[in-house]
Amino acid sequence: MTPNILSTDSKILTEKDLQNAESSITKMIDTENYTQNRSKNYAKTEGWFKTEPKWFNILYLGFLHLYFVYACFTFDFFENLMTTAWLFITYGLGGVGTTAGPHRLWTHQAYKAKWQLRVILGVLYASAGMNNIYEWVRDHRVHHKYTDTDADPHNSNRGFFFSHVGWLMVKKNPDVIRRGRQMDMSDVLADPVAAFNIKYFPILKFMFAFLLPVMLPVYAWKETWYRAFVSQNIIRYVILLNAIWSVNSAAHIWGSKPYDAYINPTENRWVNLFTGGEGLHNYHHVFPWDYKAAELHGTPTTAFINFFAKIGWAYDLKEPSKELVKTVTRKRGDGNHSLWEAVPYPVISKIE
Ligand SMILES: [Zn+2]
Ligand SMILES: [Zn+2]
Numbered sequence: 447m448t449p450n451i452l453s454t455d456s457k458i459l460t461e462k463d464l465q466n467a468e469s470s471i472t473k474m475i476d477t478e479n480y481t482q483n484r485s486k487n488y489a490k491t492e493g494w495f496k497t498e499p500k501w502f503n504i505l506y507l508g509f510l511h512l513y514f515v516y517a518c519f520t521f522d523f524f525e526n527l528m529t530t531a532w533l534f535i536t537y538g539l540g541g542v543g544t545t546a547g548p549h550r551l552w553t554h555q556a557y558k559a560k561w562q563l564r565v566i567l568g569v570l571y572a573s574a575g576m577n578n579i580y581e582w583v584r585d586h587r588v589h590h591k592y593t594d595t596d597a598d599p600h601n602s603n604r605g606f607f608f609s610h611v612g613w614l615m616v617k618k619n620p621d622v623i624r625r626g627r628q629m630d631m632s633d634v635l636a637d638p639v640a641a642f643n644i645k646y647f648p649i650l651k652f653m654f655a656f657l658l659p660v661m662l663p664v665y666a667w668k669e670t671w672y673r674a675f676v677s678q679n680i681i682r683y684v685i686l687l688n689a690i691w692s693v694n695s696a697a698h699i700w701g702s703k704p705y706d707a708y709i710n711p712t713e714n715r716w717v718n719l720f721t722g723g724e725g726l727h728n729y730h731h732v733f734p735w736d737y738k739a740a741e742l743h744g745t746p747t748t749a750f751i752n753f754f755a756k757i758g759w760a761y762d763l764k765e766p767s768k769e770l771v772k773t774v775t776r777k778r779g780d781g782n783h784s785l786w787e788a789v790p791y792p793v794i795s796k797i798e
Contacts, residue, residue, distance in 0.1 A: 543570020575655035
């Protein structure tokens, strides 16, 4: 695991930690075969039907998306503005719960959280209606370790559709399964809040993703069951799923690469907008342990974590030093960084 570099809490950071982290990342970016090895992995990738289709998922996701298209044309968003506002609220909460919870906290350990905040994150994450925390974290750790190779669950070298949703419609590549089994998940299982969430996930997911969000509009402002159901379980759910999936697809295909031009992940502002701060993905793949998942502050998820840091429920927020970011950017970036405008550094050779 990448060493942790803390610039927000100098008591925890020692000079040695910083030097270790800097030397390991510099070693990584200086490795001559780094780019060649990645190309070899790309070449391993083959066609679409390497593994068997998962028919239930194909039918379920297909039906969900068809219903979504129908709902977008027939649902009157202005009939009850409370219902529409609630749709945006649950979308935002599910998004922040996913990005601050299983992503930045449980996968990357980019900060620490007291049990109260972990409970909140567990509930918000359940409201997004995805896989349980164990599966999410395992798949995401494999994604970071074997990015865009056959061992990556949503290898973007297999195209937009596969990396967006297609990977959920076919059985996993044997490499993905093998690497997933090797992944150390002991930290997640040792967290009683995460372990509880994983154990009771089906019921938690049903309650917080699909039942309570529908019941509230019906009982609080007399919305009809049908409109509450469609607004929450079809429209909100499909948009949220696609926003989160777009980090694996669009933010691995379109956008700039200011921090590392030699990897697929990009800085994609549209993805960033729809995910509350997860679209600055080129940076995130270079510094996955930064709690901001971006070089700068200013995204909703980072603001959420900052708020809880203020009241003491989030702590040990990790960030790289500015110097480290600069060094990496100058060595590996594609030139799309304000740094390049300020200081004329030699232009690096572009990837072919
Ligand atoms: Zn990624
Ligand atoms: Zn990540």
